[in-house]
Every structure is written in C-alpha cells, then in structure tokens.
Amino acid sequence: MRKIYYLMAMLMLLVCTELTAQQIDQAYNQKIREFTTDERFLPKSLLDVVDHPTIPSPLKHFGHIIGAEGHVHRSSEIYGYYQKLAQTSPMVHMQEMGKTEEGRPFYVVVIANEETMAKLDHYKDQLAKLSDSRKTNPEQAERIILDSKPVYYVSGGMHATEMGSPEMLMELAYRLATSSAPDIKQITDNIITVINPIMEPDGLDKQVDWYYRYTKGREFIDDGFPRSPPYWAKYVFHDNNRDGLQVSQEITKSIFKGFFEFHPTVMLDLHESVPLLYISTGTGPYNDYVDPITQSEWQVMGNHDVAAVASEGMPGAFTWAFYDGWWPGYGIWVANNHNSNGRFYETYGNSGADTYLRDLSTARYAGDLATSKEWYRPDPATPLVNWSFRNNINYTQVGVIASLSYAANNAKLLLTNYYKKGYNSVEKGKKEGPKAFTIAKNQKDPVMAAYLAGQLLVQGIEVHESEEHYVVLTEQPYRNLLVSLMTAQDYPKDAKFPPYDAIAWTLPYLYGVEVEAKDSIHFEVSSLKMLTEAPKYSGKVSGDGGTYILPYHAQNTVLPALYWLKSQNKNAEISLLSKQTIVGSDTLFPGSLVLKKINKNQASSFASEFGLDLKGTSATIQESDQQTVSLPKVAIYHTWYNTQDEGWSRYTFDQRKIPYTSIDKDVLKAGNLKSKFDVIILPRTRGNLKNFVNGVDKKFGPMPFTKTAEFQSHGMPASTNDMTGGPGYLGMDNLRKFVEEGGLLISFDNTSSIVAESGLTPELSPVSAGSLFHPGSIIRAKARKSGHPVLYGFPEEFTLFRGNGPLLQTNKYNRNLMLVQYGSKPLKDEVPYEGHIMGMPEKAKVDKEEKKEEKAKPYVVSGMVRNEQEIVGHGAVFNVPVGKGNVLAFTFDPLHRYLNHHDAPMVWNAIINWDRLR
Incomplete structure (x- = not known):
C-alpha cells in the first residue's frame, strides 16, 4: 500500500514540476477575463494558456486574443496561423483537402504527440482495417484495437454567420500543441485530433467582410439589419448542411474525403443558434438505420459533456430538446451513416464579435422555455443575458475539451464500438433481407440509373455490375445506409415534436429509377464485376x-x-x-x-x-x-434577401449545362423583359408578396454588394450597388407585361403563392388547410392532362417530392388549368353525384356487387403526411394563360436541393415547349 501512495505522490510531483516549468501567459489570461461578461461564463480550466518560447500564441501572432471584442479573421489569416503552428510544432500537421467553388483551399489540421504523428499513416491504416469486418475478424480486431488510436474530427464554420468556432479552434489547437496540463496531455497522447478549421471558407470570408463593412458596432442585434451577406458559397447557403446525400458541393466533397482518409471514430460539428450551449442527442424519432450503439453513444457523450460544463460552474448547457435525429443528409452524418459517431454543438452566437444584451425570455425548445430548469438542462440561463464573443469561445472550447477527454479516456471502447457497428451491418446483410438491389441498365432514363449507381459509390457502398444490371449486395459494412437510401421511409405519425428537416430520401423515387430488392440471390456473384468508378451511360x-x-x-x-x-x-x-x-x-x-x-x-x-x-x-x-422547337432564352431570378433555393436552381442548370442569365430586382424594374428573355424562373424564396416586392428594407440603403479593395470577397456570384428595396410594383407590372407579350413565367413553391397574391394569376387562390402537416415526403400525384407538353414522358400517376408549402386552387369552372393534382382521388366537389336529380328520370340502381371501384393507391409513398385528405385532389401544377403567354405554377419545388431529379423534367418540358403551352 505504501508503495502505491509513493508512486502516486511521485506522479503528482512530476505533473506539478512540468506545469511549473511552463510559463503561463498572464497577459492572455487577463484579456480572457476582460472580454468575458460574467465570472460564471469563465471556467478556471481555460486560464492556463501557455506562454511558449517558440510556438506563437494567437495573441503574439495577431496582436489580440481569440474572442477579443471587434476582431474576426478571414480564411487566409486563419490558415496562416495554422501554418505557423505546423512550422513551429512537430505535433501539428496541416494538409489540403480540395478547393472551394471560388478557389479557396480546404484544410484539415492534425494534432497529436510526436510519437503518434510519426506513425500517423500506420494509425490511419489500422482504422481502415477496423472499418471492414469482412477483412478483419473479431480476433484480429482485438489485436488491432490495442495498437490503434481513435481519430476525433472537430469542424467549425460550416455556416458563415456562426463565427465563433473558426476562432475558437485556433486557440484550441495552440492549447493542444503547447500545454502539459494532465487533461490536454491525455488527449494528445491517447487520440488523434483532426480539426477542420473552416468548413466553408468562401462563406466565412464574405461574412467577415460583411461584419467589417456593415454590422460591427451596431447598437442592437435585433434591429432588422441583415446579419449575413446574401451569399455564402457560389450556390448554396444554409443548405450546405443538407448536401450529405447528393455530395454535390465542394464543402461536402472535402468532408467525405476527410472521412474516408481518416475513418474518424467521432465527428463533432460546431454550430451556433440556441442559448447557451446545446449538445446534441435529439428528441427523436431517430433514424431507423443508425446502429443502436451509436444512439447510445449520443446519450453517453451528450450527458458527459453537459456534466463537464456544469462541473465548471457554467450555466445554460443542455441536451435533448433541439433537433430530432432522423434526416441523414447533414454533413456530419457521414459519420453516423458509416458506423462512426456524428454529433454537433449549438453555442449562442452574435453573428460577429460584438457584445449584446440577449433576450431569452420567450425562446422555447421542445415546448419548454429556454430558461426553465429541466432534466436535460440542470442549470438554465437567466431570461436576459449580456453575451459576448468571448463567452461563446469559452463555452464551445470547454465542451470540446471535455468531449476530447471522453474519447481519450474511452479510446478502446470507442474503437471496439466502431468495429462492432460495421460487423453488425455485415451480419445483417448475411441474415436479413433484402440480400441485394438490382438496377437495370436499360431504363427509360439509363443516365439516371448509372447516376444512382455512382451516387452509391460516392457513399462508400460497393456496387457490382453484370451485362444488364448494376448489382448492390447488402453484405457489406455500410449495409444500413444502403437499405436506408434504397427503400421507403416510414416516419411515425405520432411523433411528439415536428421533424427538423425532410423525412424522406428514397433515391430510386427521387431519381425516377426502377430498382428491384432481392430477398434471395439467384445469380452467380463471382461473375459480377466490381465498379471502381462511377459508371457513365453512353448513348448509341x-x-x-x-x-x-x-x-x-x-x-x-x-x-x-x-x-x-x-x-x-x-x-x-x-x-x-x-x-x-x-x-x-x-x-x-x-x-x-x-x-x-x-x-x-x-x-x-x-x-x-x-x-x-x-x-x-x-x-x-x-x-x-x-x-x-425554338430553344428559349432563360433567366433565373434571385432576391437579395434570400438566395437559398435560387442557388440550387442555378446549380442544377449549371450541372445540366443549360444556359441561363441570373437576374435581380433591377432587371425587373428596367422592363422590356420579353425583348431579353423568353422564360423567367422564380425559384422558391422566403416570405410573402410584401417581402418579395419590398426586399431588404430601404432604410438601410444604399447597401452595395460589390467587390472592393477592402472587401474582396463581395460581389460574387452576383453584385449590386444597392441590395435594398425590391422590384416594387413597377417590377411586378413588368413581369405581367412579360407574360402578356408571350413569355413563360415559371414559379416554384411559395413564389407561386406570391404570383397569385400579386394578381398576376387571379384564377389561383390560397387554400386553407390548417390541419395539414406535410414535411418533405415522396407522395403520389396524378396527371389531369396527360397529353400536355409539360407532362410529356410522364405516366398518368407518378411520384414527386413535396414539403410544407403553399396550397392553391381554382374555382371548379377553371379546373382545366390544373395539369397535375396531389393524390389520385378527386376533390369533394368533383365527386359525381349519384343520387336522384329532380326533374330528370330516375336512374337505374346499380348493384353494389356489380359496381367495382378501383382502390386508390396510398398518397404517401415514403415519409409521412398528417391529414392528407386536406391536400388530395388539389393542384400540384397549374398552367394559367395570361395575355399571349403563360404562368406555370408549381406548388412544390421541382429542383429541390439537386435531389428530386425525377420531378425536374417537368421544368425541362416547359422550357422545350415554352411557346406552345396553351
């Protein structure tokens, strides 16, 4: 016993000696205190920043600490700091993972002790072996785990306005590279930390420029002034975190590349939205195809991190009551979909480096006030909080260090779970159906059949081929993801809380590809050829x-x-x-x-x-x-207050190589539209007619979005000398003239309501359907005019993707304007009356046995809709003549996130036949 006490005393002496040997940077710590607004927001554990003699701290490098009032950094400055760390510390390695759409680099930064860094390739190989139980049996896995280290991937800056994490990660990296504190040393000794410093460099630079150009020093945060530039990336705004199924944007490609190179055991994505620190688990329902081990890990890690924050005396950390855990297309879900563990934080943010008094008194999550004490939030914040940028840095950093410490303390358990999840997936493929999916190469659109096979490859799913089919066997490590992508989703109708995003993603329906699920294999597997690259169908x-x-x-x-x-x-x-x-x-x-x-x-x-x-x-x-066929000149309209969906439309046109011109309010106001364009597309945009007509409040103008010597990231992908204002009623009248003179106006989703509200299509009126709940699902639709040019190539009944959006209808005498309806049943006022009609001869009674009505197919194909009777029979697509032209109004988005490719040909048909839709 004395020997044990002696060894413990010696160990403590060594630790104290090492800490004493390290010089603490008192100037840095004093600045942390200065910029933190409440002592409860400042954990003592962060006040040990090292004053290293050769590795520069952020204070020495930038001249100010991370989280200093009024200071944020562009991507080149942030990457420059990591490059300095890599040059001065053998524990830091930096590598490029690709380029953004605008040419900025993506980087990851790898940090571990020197011994680990010298064997980095070895550890990556070990994790690759654990990822496939067909190549590594359980006995081999046990030995590999003893000679492996978990990779913990931490990422920040996906959403440009969430500016804290790209800053915090620099300070964290310095801390990991310099500190000999026991918890930090345990992290660098036991795990490999991979930092993605800026997930969206294009957006970050635009946001930093926006902050310095417009929002720095504004007195109030909630004064109506836009806190974000109109664009982040070239195409995609907030939906850059909804691209995990398409893998279409460069940000997502870089995330996937990092995952398959490092096989991280845990991935943690840092966001900002809710007070004060949300640590993800989700309310459920959880995705059916996430391994139960992962679901349990969410709970364990989430509660561990909340407890760690609470142990520092910091209020306002909570779990559970935000987000659900269903949609698999978030960036970080590359981990959950591939047998790792994907998690995220939401820290309170001010969209910049200013301090504001924030009112939390009315904020609710999962029905509870954000300031209420709950089982999942043991120490809530007060209704008013004076919140600074440094507060944000403190909270996020304490949580991340706690999470890294959990991984360092449970390395063997995490690695074992990682292997077991892949093992479970392979075993399900052996024992459960379906055993395979076959995709016939000869389909109505063989290009899309090949595209589906290629998209599975992008997800790391093995695809084989025979002469006539692409064949996907389910006995493979990512079997659960495969079945999820290829079969219908069944979202529970009785879910207590609304879903966080879309609830259906069955790729065969979204792509319009016939797929056959095989419960048994009746073909020779050895005759199949493994695909090593995405197939391409070449026509003959x-x-x-x-x-x-x-x-x-x-x-x-x-x-x-x-x-x-x-x-x-x-x-x-x-x-x-x-x-x-x-x-x-x-x-x-x-x-x-x-x-x-x-x-x-x-x-x-x-x-x-x-x-x-x-x-x-x-x-x-x-x-x-x-x-x-006279191919038209096409324009795609964008507002300056919401560019999300027009970005997806532009991306789709660019990918399809369909020429178009991007236009804004000034083009509409200038008029003479028909002399310039034949077709104008109004993609979905936020808000109603008032928002559309007025745009950004003119009291903030003039507000240029132009590239200047000082703000070089602005002006892309579009520029204007003044973002404020909208097209006004002059612009709306010019749109009317465009159609009257023979143009085709195509509106998507809520812009169809805006067009109807404006009086351009008085035949269309909004439908009140208060009990209808229609989160993004794949549903059945029916052609009302099968021979119409918009419906060329479509059968009488087909599927389409629809979310919660507007519902429009016409009077019964105008129902000929409906090209497509939702569901296969008619509206109540269209059901033929079968009773006696006064003044007419009595009808002969029909025996019920003789009268056989065809049973209507279910409305929902994949997903869930509550009170679907409120929508069935209503119009999905309307074609309204106006003067010499037409308005083609979709009450859903046929170009949604580059996902519902099966719906898009209705738009292509309209463009091909733009001058004969009447």
Missing part, C-alpha cells in the same frame, strides 16, 4: 438515314443536349412529335424529337455525351405531325 446511334429520332421518356439530359446541338450547328433543325406517331416500325410517344440537318459525327456526340439513344431513319414523317 442505330439505323441509317439523314433524319434522327429520339424517343422521349422525360430523360433529364434532353434539354441540355438540344442546347449543345444548337451551339455546335446553328442550322440544325429540331422538332417534336405532339402525338403518338408511327415512324417505320417504331411507335413514338408525344415529346419524341426529330433532328435534321446534322451529320453523323454530331449525332454520335449528341448520343454519347448525353446518354441518349438516337435512331437514324429515312422514313417520311408528316410535317403536320411535327412542331418546331
């Missing part, structure tokens, strides 16, 4: 003759192919068939295209580049059966 040209036929099935690539053809050959003649036509031995459906005056090389390039099968023919096609 068959037959002979100078005329080329393209059978039409609402393929996604037809419209860009036509624009391409015209760019290569301005004399090419394009026409389409408006009715079913027999050409030679082929029966062609409406929308099929006839291409003339093109050579064989152009036809071959058209087919192979766009995945479209052409047939050459010398058969005569009646001119009366053809309608000339």
